[in-house]
Amino acid sequence: MSTSPIERAADSFAAELARHRTGRGLSKKQLATLMGFDPSYVSHVEGRRHRPTEDFARRAEAVLEASGAIWQRYREYDELRHGRSGPHRDPPVPGQWLPPGTGLVVERESATLTHSDEGYHCVIRRELYNAGTEPVTRYLVRVAVDRYPNDPGRSNRHHREHPLTFAELQLEAYRDDGGGREPMHWRAKHDRDAFKEIWLLFENAEGRFPLYPGDRVTIEYAYRVGRDKWGPWFQRAVRLPTRHLSVQLDLPAELDPKVWGAETSLSSEEGPLRTPVQRHDRDGRAIYEWATDDPPLNARYRLQWRFRSLPPDAEPDGAGPDGRVRASDRMRGIGIVQRGDDLLQQPAHQFDLPRQERIARDVVDRLSAVLVRLDELHPFSKGVGIAAPQLGLGWAAALVRPADRAAEPVVLLNPRIVDSAAETDEQYEGCLSFFDHRGLVPRSLRIDVEHAQWDGSRVITSFEYAMARLVAHEIDHLEGHLYVDRMIPGVPLVPVEEYRDTGHPWRY
Incomplete structure (x- = not known):
């Protein structure tokens, strides 16, 4: 038996919703949570067991940023349901095909x-x-x-x-x-x-x-x-x-x-x-x-x-x-190891200081040279860090520079986090070894880091907010982790071309 126009319109709405949901990498439960609906509701709408409502369509359009596509499918369904469709109806205008407040x-x-x-x-x-x-x-x-x-x-x-x-x-x-x-x-x-x-x-x-x-x-x-x-x-x-x-x-x-x-x-x-x-x-x-x-x-x-x-x-x-050329190819072109290399998944070797001071200084010099080169390729308005494994060097050394380019980079030798604040936030991070994307990562707002001096003595330095995030990111590299390992499961990555906050510092 053929389906009615109203049923076909409801099917079109469900298909549009599913297309945008999967395109954003969200499960039905995750989307329902973001929209403020019961977890089963999205499943029921996509399964054609529930018909869409105006409130549901508006929230789905806003959360999935569907450029009016979901809202348009709902309007087509709603017009048929109320018998307002016809060959001479006026074409939709932005005030109709987008939810209010769109801008x-x-x-x-x-x-x-x-x-x-x-x-x-x-x-x-x-x-x-x-x-x-x-x-x-x-x-x-x-x-x-x-x-x-x-x-x-x-x-x-x-x-x-x-x-x-x-x-x-x-x-x-x-x-x-x-x-x-x-x-x-x-x-x-x-x-x-x-x-x-x-x-x-x-x-x-x-x-x-x-x-x-x-x-x-x-x-x-x-x-x-x-x-x-x-x-x-x-x-x-x-x-x-x-x-x-x-x-x-x-x-x-x-x-x-x-x-x-x-x-x-x-x-x-x-x-x-x-x-x-x-x-x-x-x-x-x-x-x-x-x-x-x-x-x-x-x-x-x-x-x-x-x-x-x-x-x-x-x-x-x-x-x-x-x-x-992709963003990651630019990084690869100056010698930065990219995601998938085994070295990025292995803990770095600790320096024996002061006996290996000369080796440590040579590694830090190489990191400094690449940091200068990086400034030619990208505006690091949030600050920037680089760890030795990203240059193919399996040593526990990293440089971290705050957003102020005039500031001296912090040298981290054999660092480890010894304490962290309970308060956390989520911000988008990028990685020189994974530069085609940005990901939302939870981090502590303050960390205490024990690290070595050139003479082998150890000190503890506290870092807060942006520097805490940068330092924690580099210590992750020295422990064989990327920021994607810290992301909440199911949260999608954002292609760097679509990331909206390039050129802006993190907000606190």
């Missing part, structure tokens, strides 16, 4: 990158809707360059010597709420050699014009980057709920471009785009277009290309169709 929504984004002899011209156009409860007065945009994306060391050196500047960007921004196009002021937020963050302000010399709840506006901003600072790649990141995203590359046809793409999300590793990039030629230009509807929040879409008419030694960065 700013991108109804459509179109991004165009044009290649010319002078460099690259990027134009981003976004149709915004304020689905929140507060007026919006500014909008954050990011500009990142990477001249040699498959050679991070070379790229970092290049941008350090030739930093991107606000002046050369020639940034322009406009708004249009239907009454005409007006310029927008902007203000710098972060200024780094290869990375800029910019606040576009809902104001100009003529006054202020906040985007109030329920209002819509189209903003457009454009900037330029010289060919000496832009490699052959273009990436879009979904940082706000988005209904439609389109990307266009405008490249010289005479250079015979080859274009490919990749995508990542919270629920999947990097893979090819789910739909192909389309090409058509016009007036000597090769136009590549790609689009997607309802992309998941925190998804990233990256297009890359090479010009086949150039000789191999003229290739902009030696990029190949296998995509970008």
Whole structure:
């Protein structure tokens, strides 16, 4: 017997719920706990034994951050249940397909990158809707360059010597709420050699014009980057709920471009785009277009290309169709042992001090050299540590530096935790030997560590908060553990591309 439309809609809701739950690595019991429901309830909804309720759908949407997908499936079911469906119903708008309080929504984004002899011209156009409860007065945009994306060391050196500047960007921004196009002021937020963050302000010399709840506006901003600072790649990141995203590359046809793409999300590793990039030629230009509807929040879409008419030694960065270099490959490239190596699972050898002082100093010198190199690869705003086993050295030595880069690193020889506070917290940690992910790890807020001096004497040092976490992480390495061994079972790892707190210290 065929099922009714209402039953099919309920099945679609259950399938959408299960897809997002498993994508986040949550069990049914864990999801129910996060939503505040009885542990059996999620199981009953996914098993079609219970029909979804509005409260259940709103909570599931919020907890799983499903970019409106779960909420949309519920609305389809609810409309059929109440007999409100029909061929002439109005299409859903953000106020309907997202739960209240969502905030700013991108109804459509179109991004165009044009290649010319002078460099690259990027134009981003976004149709915004304020689905929140507060007026919006500014909008954050990011500009990142990477001249040699498959050679991070070379790229970092290049941008350090030739930093991107606000002046050369020639940034322009406009708004249009239907009454005409007006310029927008902007203000710098972060200024780094290869990375800029910019606040576009809902104001100009003529006054202020906040985007109030329920209002819509189209903003457009454009900037330029010289060919000496832009490699052959273009990436879009979904940082706000988005209904439609389109990307266009405008490249010289005479250079015979080859274009490919990749995508990542919270629920999947990097893979090819789910739909192909389309090409058509016009007036000597090769136009590549790609689009997607309802992309998941925190998804990233990256297009890359090479010009086949150039000789191999003229290739902009030696990029190949296998995509970008992963974060872990950058660490491996400077000699840091990666997860899976047996040495990371073995306790380190204790130094016999002062007899082995010379060996200990040599190990610490090597750790110090790598610490300097690390600063070229990543902004360690939470502080950074490195243990000897991560360099393939089986000795009980580690360096830990707080978030203040001017501070001297703490040298730990033969350390062990002798006492710790009962108070704990959970924060996301990264690891140089597992740098593609971040994980939520519980740690004590204070630890007392006994460690050796060069002359063999031992002292006890107390560490609190961020330094306690950093030191405990490195001592784990010396005992053959990674931070994943400390995580609560069932809590998913977060891909580094989706981690939102890069550049920010831990919060206490």
